[in-house]
Amino acid sequence: xxxxxxxxxxxxxxxxxxxxxxxxxxxxxxxxxxxxxxxxxxxxxxxxxxxxxxxxxxxxxxxxxxxxxxxxxxxxxxxxxxxxxxxxxxxxxxxxxxxxxxxxxxxxxxxxxxxxxxxxxxxxxxxxxxxxxxxxxxxxxxxxxxxxxxxxxxxxxxxxxxxxxxxxxxxxxxxxxxxxxxxxxxxxxxxxxxxxxxxxxxxxxxxxxxxxxxxxxxxxxxxxxxxxxxxxxxxxxxxxxxxxxxxxxxxxxxxxxxxxxxxxxxxxxxxxxxxxxxxxxxxxxxxxxxxxxxxxxxxxxxxxxxxxxxxxxxxxxxxxxxxxxxxxxxx
Numbered sequence: 001x002x003x004x005x006x007x008x009x010x011x012x013x014x015x016x017x018x019x020x021x022x023x024x025x026x027x028x029x030x031x032x033x034x035x036x037x038x039x040x041x042x043x044x045x046x047x048x049x050x051x052x053x054x055x056x057x058x059x060x061x062x063x064x065x066x067x068x069x070x071x072x073x074x075x076x077x078x079x080x081x082x083x084x085x086x087x088x089x090x091x092x093x094x095x096x097x098x099x100x101x102x103x104x105x106x107x108x109x110x111x112x113x114x115x116x117x118x119x120x121x122x123x124x125x126x127x128x129x130x131x132x133x134x135x136x137x138x139x140x141x142x143x144x145x146x147x148x149x150x151x152x153x154x155x156x157x158x159x160x161x162x163x164x165x166x167x168x169x170x171x172x173x174x175x176x177x178x179x180x181x182x183x184x185x186x187x188x189x190x191x192x193x194x195x196x197x198x199x200x201x202x203x204x205x206x207x208x209x210x211x212x213x214x215x216x217x218x219x220x221x222x223x224x225x226x227x228x229x230x231x232x233x234x235x236x237x238x239x240x241x242x243x244x245x246x247x248x249x250x251x252x253x254x255x256x257x258x259x260x261x262x263x264x265x266x267x268x269x270x271x272x273x274x275x276x277x278x279x280x281x282x283x284x285x286x287x288x289x290x291x292x293x294x295x296x297x298x299x300x301x302x303x304x305x306x307x308x309x310x311x312x313x314x315x316x317x318x319x320x321x322x323x324x325x326x327x328x329x330x331x
Contacts, residue, residue, distance in 0.1 A: 015059060015318040015325065022062050022076070023055055029080040033127055044108055044120045048087060056216070057082040057187040059322065064191025064205050067315035074135050074194055081144065082187045084128035089151060089183075091121030096159065097242050139193050147186035154178025163243030165265040169250055176217045177210070184213025204309035208319065211306065215299035216326050221246035222292040225283045241273040247295065249279070251288035260286075293327075300327050 016023065027049075034045040058079035065075040093099070094107040095114045101107060109117035125148075132144050158175045161167045188209030192202035224239040225248050239246050245268050253261045260282045267275045283289055300323045310316045 015063065015322045016055070018314060018318050019059060019062050022066075022079075023058065025076045026055070026058050026062070026079045026083070029076050030083060033080060033084070033131060034124075036123065040112075040116060041120055041123055044112055044116060045124075047108065047111070048091075053083070053087075055083065056322070056326075057086055057183055060184065060187035060209055060212075061190050063315050063319050063322070064188050065194050066191075067310050067313055067319070068192060068195035068197050068201070068205075070191065070195035072194065074137075075191070077131055077135055078140065078190050078194070079187075081128050081131040082183060082190070084124050084131070085144070085148060085151070086183060088121045088124040088128065089155070089179075091117050091124065092155070096155070097238070099238060137193070140190065143186050143189055143193060147182050150178050150182045154180075154182065158244070161245060163269050163271065165245055165249075165253065165268040167245045167250065169247065172245065172247060172250060173214070176214050180217040181210045181213030184216065185209040188212075201309055204306045208303045208306040211299045211303035212323060212326060215296040215303065215323075218247060218292055218296035218299065219326065219329060222248050222289050222296075224248075225280050226289055237273045237276040240267060240276055240279060241271045243268050243271045247292045248283045248288045251291050252279070252283045252286045255286035255288065256282050296327060 030049060034042075034049065036042050036045070061079040061082060062075055065071075091108055095109045095117050098109075099107050100110045107117075108120070112120075128144075132141050154175055154177075157171075158179055161171060161175060185206045186209070189202055189206040192205040197205070221239065224237065224246070240249075249264055249268060253264050256264065263275065264279055264282065266272065267279055303323050304320055307316055307319055310319075
């Protein structure tokens with residue numbers, strides 16, 4: 001579906017601007033639900049919320065709820081719930097990846113240590129499950145418990161792929177579907193669940209979320225070879241340091257010369273971030289960044305096609321706008 005330009009599809013800030021008041025309601029729920037009797041939990045929780053974030057997953061819950069006519073307060077609770085699940089995965093990810101910078105600030109593990117980061121991640125996960133129960137809908141529990149389990153599988157799959165230059169593109173895409181796209185899918189699906197939409201509408205919403213989430217991760221992966229630390233809010237080259245064979249690297253190995261292929265293989269095997277300038281030069285020269293962006297664009301097209309199942313509204317327009325923002329972002 002190629003939408004005609006209008007007030008929402010032609011303005012890249014439109015989706016969050018439209019939902020600003022509702023996102024403030026979500027932030028209020030987040031602040032309330034993160035409160036704990038344990039001082040260190042409160043300290044770390046305050047640091048996490050202060051670091052900000054794009055709030056894309058909560059935005060999906062809100063936009064699909066509104067697009068399908070649901071206005072109940074449960075949408076705020078579930079929007080906060082998906083953000084908690086996302087936050088918990090980040091806390092654990094940063095420990096596994098030994099990351100030191102996220103959203104332009106030191107990671108929780110860098111400031112408070114690995115043990116505190118993991119345990120507070122567990123707290124955030126368990127609080128998310130308390131919030132799921134409070135909505136008192138079995139379908140909500142099914143969607144989010146399934147998503148959380150698949151995300152965990154994706155984390156393990158990614159760990160198995162680390163420092164392996166022989167990973168196939170299909171294996172890489174499977175990690176994306178599990179680790180990133182699944183929570184996008186669940187967030188979009190929840191709006192339909194709350195609205196008690198028919199199965200075909202629920203699946204269309206889920207399809208949108210899955211495609212958008214895949215595109216979102218593809219853009220993340222290419223920015224590691226195209227962006228700057230200041231823009232990204234994390235250290236450029238982190239993926240290479242961690243030995244992650246992402247699509248730009250896999251394509252560069254496929255398209256490069258024998259010596260270039262060997263150089264990238266060794267960089268992945270050893271996490272040789274010192275060779276980042278050489279790797280970036282090959283990635284760019286072989287057109288691998290453009291090819292990765294094209295792959296993301298294909299997913300965005302699929303996401304927009306899924307929206308044909310929804311009636312026209314400012315919320316559907318905002319979902320189209322979200323596709324534009326996700327494809328064109330620099331951080």
